[in-house]
Amino acid sequence: MADYLLSVRNLSVRFHTARGAVDAVRSVSWHVDRGETLAILGESGSGKSVSASAIMNLLDIPPAEIVSGEILFGGQDLLKLSREERRRINGKRIAMIFQDPLGHLNPVYPVGWQIAEIMTAHGSKPEDARRRCLELLTRVGIPDVDNALRKYPHQFSGGQRQRLMIAMALALKPDLLIADEPTTALDVTIQAEVLSLLRELQAETGMGLVLITHDLGVVADIADRVVVMNHGEIVEEGSPRDIYHNPKHAYTKKLIAAAPGKGEIPAGEPEADVLLDVRSLSKGYGDFTALKEASFTLRRGQTIAIVGESGSGKSTLARSILRLEPADSGEARWKGRDLLKMPPRELLAARRQMHMIFQDPTQSLNPRMSVYQIISEGWDIHGLMPDRAARRDRVTELLVQVGLSPEHALRYPHQFSGGQRQRIAIARALALEPELIICDEAVSALDVSIQAQVITLLGRLREELGISFLFIAHDLGVVRDFADTVIVMKAGEIVEQGPTLQIFDEPRHPYTQRLLAAALDPDPDVQEGRRQAAATPS
Numbered sequence: 001m002a003d004y005l006l007s008v009r010n011l012s013v014r015f016h017t018a019r020g021a022v023d024a025v026r027s028v029s030w031h032v033d034r035g036e037t038l039a040i041l042g043e044s045g046s047g048k049s050v051s052a053s054a055i056m057n058l059l060d061i062p063p064a065e066i067v068s069g070e071i072l073f074g075g076q077d078l079l080k081l082s083r084e085e086r087r088r089i090n091g092k093r094i095a096m097i098f099q100d101p102l103g104h105l106n107p108v109y110p111v112g113w114q115i116a117e118i119m120t121a122h123g124s125k126p127e128d129a130r131r132r133c134l135e136l137l138t139r140v141g142i143p144d145v146d147n148a149l150r151k152y153p154h155q156f157s158g159g160q161r162q163r164l165m166i167a168m169a170l171a172l173k174p175d176l177l178i179a180d181e182p183t184t185a186l187d188v189t190i191q192a193e194v195l196s197l198l199r200e201l202q203a204e205t206g207m208g209l210v211l212i213t214h215d216l217g218v219v220a221d222i223a224d225r226v227v228v229m230n231h232g233e234i235v236e237e238g239s240p241r242d243i244y245h246n247p248k249h250a251y252t253k254k255l256i257a258a259a260p261g262k263g264e265i266p267a268g269e270p271e272a273d274v275l276l277d278v279r280s281l282s283k284g285y286g287d288f289t290a291l292k293e294a295s296f297t298l299r300r301g302q303t304i305a306i307v308g309e310s311g312s313g314k315s316t317l318a319r320s321i322l323r324l325e326p327a328d329s330g331e332a333r334w335k336g337r338d339l340l341k342m343p344p345r346e347l348l349a350a351r352r353q354m355h356m357i358f359q360d361p362t363q364s365l366n367p368r369m370s371v372y373q374i375i376s377e378g379w380d381i382h383g384l385m386p387d388r389a390a391r392r393d394r395v396t397e398l399l400v401q402v403g404l405s406p407e408h409a410l411r412y413p414h415q416f417s418g419g420q421r422q423r424i425a426i427a428r429a430l431a432l433e434p435e436l437i438i439c440d441e442a443v444s445a446l447d448v449s450i451q452a453q454v455i456t457l458l459g460r461l462r463e464e465l466g467i468s469f470l471f472i473a474h475d476l477g478v479v480r481d482f483a484d485t486v487i488v489m490k491a492g493e494i495v496e497q498g499p500t501l502q503i504f505d506e507p508r509h510p511y512t513q514r515l516l517a518a519a520l521d522p523d524p525d526v527q528e529g530r531r532q533a534a535a536t537p538s
Contacts, residue, residue, distance in 0.1 A: 003033075004031040004032065004033055005034045005036075005175065005176055006055070007070075007072040007073075008029055008031065008070075008072075009071075009072070010029055011027070011029070011069030011070075012027055012028070012066070012068045013047075013050050013054055013059065014067050015065075017063060019407075025054070026047075026233050027069075028047065028051060028232070028233065030234065030237070032208045032210055034206045034207075034208055035203075036209070036225070037198075037202070037209040037211055037223050037224050037225075038210050038225050039225070039226045039240070040210065040226075040227050040229060041213060041228050041229070041243075042228060043449060043450060044214070044420050044446070045417055045419075046231065046232065047229050047232040047233075048180075048212045049212060051229075052178045052180055054066060054071065055071055055078065055094070057078070057090065066079060073093075074093075091172060093174055093175045094176045094177075095169040095170070095171075095178070096169060096177070097162075097169045097178070097182040098165060098180055101162045101165045102153060102161060102363060105153040105164065105165070110150050110152060111151060111152070111153060112133050112149025112150060114168065115129075115136065115137075115164070115171060116130060116133055122172060130149075133171075134146070136170060136171060137167055140163040140167045140197065141190050141193055141194075142160060142163055142164070143311075157310040157315070160311065162184070163186070166194060170201065173201070173205050175206075175207060176208045176209075176210070177198075177207055177210070178212070179211050179212065180212045181214070181215075184444055186474065187307075187308065187309040187515075188474055188476060188518040188519045188520070189515060189518045190309060191518070191520070192518040195221055198222065199222065214447035214448055215448070215520070217520025217522050219243075219524075220244065220521060220524040220527040220528075221520050221527050221531065224239070224240075226239070226243045228249065228255070230251045235249040235251050236252045240524040241524045244522065244523060254449055255447075255448055255449055256522070258451070258453075259448055259477070260452065260455075260475065260480070261477025261480050261522075262477075262522075265481075265504060271299070272301050272466075273299065273300050274297055274298070274299055274300075275299060275300045275334070275468050276297070276333065276334055276436065277297050277331070277332075278296050278317075278330070278331070278332050279295050279330055279333075280293045280329065280330040281294045281321070281331070282328050282329045282330055283313075283326075283328055284328055289492055290316040291313045291316045291317055291320060291327075293330070294317055294330070294493075295494070296487060296497060298468055298470065299468065300435070301466045302469075303484050304469070304470055304483065304486070304487060305471040305472075305485070305500070306470065306471065306486075307472075307476065307489070308488060308515075309490070312489040312490050312491060313493070314440075314472045314489055315359065318356065318470060320332070322339070322356055323347065324356075334350055334353075334354070352378075353435045354434050355434040355437050355438070356429070356439075357422075357425050357429045358425065358440050359440045359441040361422045361424065365421060367413050368412075369412070370409065370410055370411065370412055371408055371410070371412070371424055372392075372409040374413075375398060375399075375409075375424070375427050376431065378428070378431050379391065379431065394431070395409050398427040399427055401457055402450075402453075402457070403423055403454070404420065404423055408424075419447055423450065426442060426454060430461070433465065435466070436470070437468075437470075439458075439470070439472060440472045441472055441473060441474065443475070444474065444475060455478060455481065458482070476515065476519040479500070480500060480504055483500050484499065485497065485500065486498065486499075486503040488509065495509045495511055496511075517530075
């Protein structure tokens with residue numbers, strides 16, 4: 001074990017709460033070698049991120065307690081080092097990419113300053129730090145890097161913020177990189193580029209990579225070994241090929257069975273009444289045009305998926321329809337009435353019939369409200385369900401539907417993982433039983449089994465209640481399984497739209513073809529074939 005880059009031995013972590021002790025990690029042991037990628041696979045709350053936080057000395061002690069174990073790095077037990085000794089290691093020799101970029105980027109400093117600070121804090125000269133910043137932003141796909149250095153986190157899309165986090169982590173070329181869901185918010189083309197970048201850095205530096213993920217496609221593409229965690233314990237480990245083709249544990253089998261993109265593509269589109277008719281919708285910010293003449297029609301019970309890279313205008317389109325941002329021109333007719341011209345009282349009534357699930361639950365959930373208050377808030381706004389007992393029962397029912405427990409109703413958003421917070425946001429959206437739900441990357445942060453459960457739930461609601469969906473997503477496997485129609489956006493424009501079967505089997509636009517080619521497959525054999533085909537000159 002002395003030769004391993006990092007070795008975790010019998011690690012147990014407990015959290016002391018008002019409701020008693022919670023054993024988040026129980027006697028976990030694993031290792032990663034130089035130049036190796038170890039994927040830690042499991043659902044939200046399985047202990048993946050807690051293990052990583054223990055390595056980086058990021059656990060709040062108390063309420064956390066490291067009950068037992070060793071974390072050996074370079075012959076030293078990290079758990080026995082002083083804060084000053086850990087500070088010399090963290091960032092320089094061990095770096096981490098966090099799941100929630102907005103929660104880890106300082107909103108009051110330009111991103112260039114934040115990336116450079118990591119380097120100057122460890123002795124780099126300011127001019128060298130700036131040069132390295134420009135190189136990093138270019139490599140992770142940030143456009144117009146000179147101007148990007150001066151921008152603030154809120155001026156970037158969700159996927160772009162995650163790329164900034166990756167640039168920060170790679171700044172000092174660490175020996176070990178811990179990546180906690182590093183590609184969750186990224187579109188397929190940038191995800192492929194980032195994974196390729198990580199492989200290049202490993203080849204150049206011998207860096208070890210611990211990849212915490214719920215995405216089987218990412219595991220198939222980059223992992224050398226896989227550790228599967230459930231309820232704080234390791235239930236299975238092996239190569240990606242063994243785990244996918246010959247899973248031994250029932251939990252692993254459930255994860256593999258839930259992988260999206262393997263079912264039949266929905267055939268045809270519903271012939272129902274038009275619910276939403278969008279015509280020539282445009283939106284600009286100064287000299288930048290975020291949305292150009294977007295037009296489409298959504299029918300009752302129909303699901304339209306909107307796909308495209310970060311910054312393509314997907315979220316701007318959704319927010320403009322709901323008047324969360326004012327459109328410059330165009331129409332968005334809801335049951336024949338233009339939402340963009342409705343007076344406030346009429347707009348409030350219309351909004352009861354439509355709801356949006358935002359990409360970042362950390363932003364969209366009020367940290368001062370309990371889960372019960374968050375889910376029931378819409379009933380207060382619209383004067384619904386005055387009976388308190390009925391409210392409690394309905395909140396319990398919604399929590400169970402999205403894969404949470406009834407006791408979670410009394411907790412607060414910060415007490416949940418990123419995927420669990422998104423489930424709370426989905427439960428809130430379902431509470432008012434709307435006719436239209438706009439999902440802005442609503443399932444991207446969910447593990448595969450909960451993702452499959454939520455998609456099944458949304459599909460059932462579509463069939464039983466005739467709910468329509470605008471489904472903004474970068475996971476093409478989920479789009480393939482769920483959508484009737486696909487809209488492809490690039491640089492604010494709709495470049496292609498049509499039935500899901502046609503888009504996936506006969507894509508016409510080169511950009512659509514590029515998106516489909518970059519999608520990851522959960523089968524390691526299929527993914528290896530795709531990677532080799534992409535590397536072979538045409």
